Amino acid sequence: MSNRTIGIKDVAVAAGVSVTTVSHVLNDVPYARISPETRSKVRSAAEQLGYGPNRLAQALRTRRTGMLGLVCEDIATTPHAGRIILGAEEAAKARGYSLLIINTSGSAGRASRQADFGALLDRRVDGILYATLHHRKVEVPASLGSVPAVLIGSGAGESKVPAVVPDEEGGMRDAVNALLDAGHTRLGLIDNADDVPSSRQLVQAFRATLDEAGLDGGAAPVESGVPKAQGGYEAALRILTPKHPADTPTALFCCNDRMAMGAYRAAAHLGLSIPGDLSVMGFADQELIADSLHPALTTVELPHYRMAAWAAGLLMDALEGKIDLSRMAAGPSVLGCTLMVRDSVAAPAGPAT
Structure with missing residues (x-):
C-alpha cells in the first residue's frame, strides 16, 4: 500500500464489512449488534493496516478529546501513587484513552487546587x-462540575461525586483473625500518630475484632508514632517493654509497612527473633519494603491499582453513555483488601496465655 493515510474505508475492505460496522466496532458503540467473530475480524484488519483513529477529527465531531485527567496527591512522596497512576493509565490505554497527570499537595489550599483542576x-x-x-472527606472544586469525575481513595462530603475506597476495616479484621488463628492472644498495635480517619478506623476495628474473639480489645496495648520507620521503632520499644513482662505481646500489627520495618529493628535491639519470638504484620503492602525485609513481611494489600482501574473504567463508561454517574454517588464503592501472607507470622513460641 502507498504512503497515504490509512482510513476507515481501507479497514472495511480488508475485513469485508461495511464502514458503519467498522465504526461501531472501533468506537465500542454499546447498542451495535455485531458478532464477536466480526469484531475480532475488524480489529485484526485495523491492526494489520496500522489504522488509528483521527483524534482531531473525532474531537471535532464528538466534542471529546479522548483524554482523561488524573489529579493525584503527593506523587513524589506517597508510595502508593505509582500504583494509582499505573492502574488508571493501563485502564485508559486499553480503551483508547490517554491520561494527563497533575501532582497536587494534600495540604494545598483552595486556590491551588482550583488551579490544578483548571x-x-x-x-x-x-x-x-x-x-x-x-478516607478523608475532600472539597471538590466547583469547576469539576463541568466534566464527569470520580474520586479515588476518599469520599466527597455533600458533593454528588462517585468514589471508590479501600475496605481498610475489613483488611484489619482479616489481619487480626489471621494472628488469632496462628494462636496469638496477646496482640499489640502500632498506630499512626497522625490524626487521620483511616487510622482511627483501624484502631476501632482492631479492638472490635479482639472483643468478638472473647478477648479484651480495650486492654490491648496501642502505641503511636510518626508513620515512618523511626516512629515504628520507638513505638515498638515501648510496647515490647511493659511494666509486667507477662503482658508483652507475642504479635504486633503495624499500621503501615514503614512502621513495621521499625518494629523489626526494635525486635533485633531487644534480642527477639521474627517470627520465632515475635510475629509482625504490616499494612499497605509496599513491595520494596515487604519483600526486602527478612523474613518477608506479611501485610495487608491496599488495592490502589484496582481502585484506580475501577474508577477509570467507571468514568469511561459514563463518557460513553453506558452508565449514569449520578446513580453511583449515593455512597462510595468499596474494594476489599488482600492479606499478603509471607514469612513474618508464626505460632507463639510458648503456650498462649
Whole structure:
C-alpha cells in the first residue's frame, strides 16, 4: 500500500464489512449488534493496516478529546501513587484513552487546587479522576462540575461525586483473625500518630475484632508514632517493654509497612527473633519494603491499582453513555483488601496465655 493515510474505508475492505460496522466496532458503540467473530475480524484488519483513529477529527465531531485527567496527591512522596497512576493509565490505554497527570499537595489550599483542576480543563479533558488519601472527606472544586469525575481513595462530603475506597476495616479484621488463628492472644498495635480517619478506623476495628474473639480489645496495648520507620521503632520499644513482662505481646500489627520495618529493628535491639519470638504484620503492602525485609513481611494489600482501574473504567463508561454517574454517588464503592501472607507470622513460641 502507498504512503497515504490509512482510513476507515481501507479497514472495511480488508475485513469485508461495511464502514458503519467498522465504526461501531472501533468506537465500542454499546447498542451495535455485531458478532464477536466480526469484531475480532475488524480489529485484526485495523491492526494489520496500522489504522488509528483521527483524534482531531473525532474531537471535532464528538466534542471529546479522548483524554482523561488524573489529579493525584503527593506523587513524589506517597508510595502508593505509582500504583494509582499505573492502574488508571493501563485502564485508559486499553480503551483508547490517554491520561494527563497533575501532582497536587494534600495540604494545598483552595486556590491551588482550583488551579490544578483548571489546568486539566484548559486542555479539554473529557473527565477527571481525583486521587486522595486516608478516607478523608475532600472539597471538590466547583469547576469539576463541568466534566464527569470520580474520586479515588476518599469520599466527597455533600458533593454528588462517585468514589471508590479501600475496605481498610475489613483488611484489619482479616489481619487480626489471621494472628488469632496462628494462636496469638496477646496482640499489640502500632498506630499512626497522625490524626487521620483511616487510622482511627483501624484502631476501632482492631479492638472490635479482639472483643468478638472473647478477648479484651480495650486492654490491648496501642502505641503511636510518626508513620515512618523511626516512629515504628520507638513505638515498638515501648510496647515490647511493659511494666509486667507477662503482658508483652507475642504479635504486633503495624499500621503501615514503614512502621513495621521499625518494629523489626526494635525486635533485633531487644534480642527477639521474627517470627520465632515475635510475629509482625504490616499494612499497605509496599513491595520494596515487604519483600526486602527478612523474613518477608506479611501485610495487608491496599488495592490502589484496582481502585484506580475501577474508577477509570467507571468514568469511561459514563463518557460513553453506558452508565449514569449520578446513580453511583449515593455512597462510595468499596474494594476489599488482600492479606499478603509471607514469612513474618508464626505460632507463639510458648503456650498462649
